[in-house]
Amino acid sequence: MRLTDDDFSLFGLPRRQAQQRAEIDARWKALQAQVHPDKFAAEGASAQRLAMQWALRVNEAHQRLRDPLRRAAYLCELQGAPIQANENTRMPASFLMEQMEWRESLDDAANLAAVQALDGEVAVREKALLDEAGRLLDEAGDAPAAAERVRALMFIAKFRSDIDKRLEALEEQDL
Template structure:
């Protein structure tokens, strides 16, 4: 193992969006078992510090890989298309219109049923974006696909925030 390896290499996984979560969890447990500082207690402080670095590295990689949106952003970055959500907010006009329609529908919703119907629509759009990511971030994807994927990740970031707004609206209507 090398501390400089990318997360996928560290876990012995192909660089693609679709991952088997149970397999990832099993690999994480195995790696943690190999590098946990307690295994190196008899070898002294220096060995334990190195083991701690490894343990932190494995946990950080696991945190990125287990979250689909973080995994997608990481893949985009590895392929030369960083998300840069703070600096790059450019989105296709159709998605911007969809955002506006969703916002208006949420503002106009007067009962939980209306908000839940909107949530179902947003979940469907989210699933479509995730399916596109799976295709765009296949193991052999090129830089152009990574750029398209970065745009989808930014869209999914909006969808995640909007779904939080939906949850707050449902909570507000339920009171």
């Protein structure tokens, strides 16, 4: 193992979007057992510092690999198609219209059931986009097209957090 290994190599996983969360978690636990700083206590401060760097690297890789959206973004980057979310905000007009309709629906939602219904609709769209990004990465080898889907998914993730806030507010009102 080298600190510079990509996350997939570090975890001994294929460079694919399709991964099993249980496998990622199991490999994370095994790696943590190997590099935990306490294991190197008898070897001095230098060995513990190095172990701390490894533990941090393993944790960062775990966070990236276990989240399907972050994993897709990372794969795009590894395949030469960085997401550039701040620089590249272009989206198809149809997607922007969909976003506007969802925002209006959220603003107009008068009760918990309406917000939950919208959340379900958005979740279906999110899953479809994530599946499409995975197909583009794993089967078609089209990282630039996958990067477009990932950028759209980032918009959706932000909107889902707005839905979550609205759900929390409505649930508090019902208490």
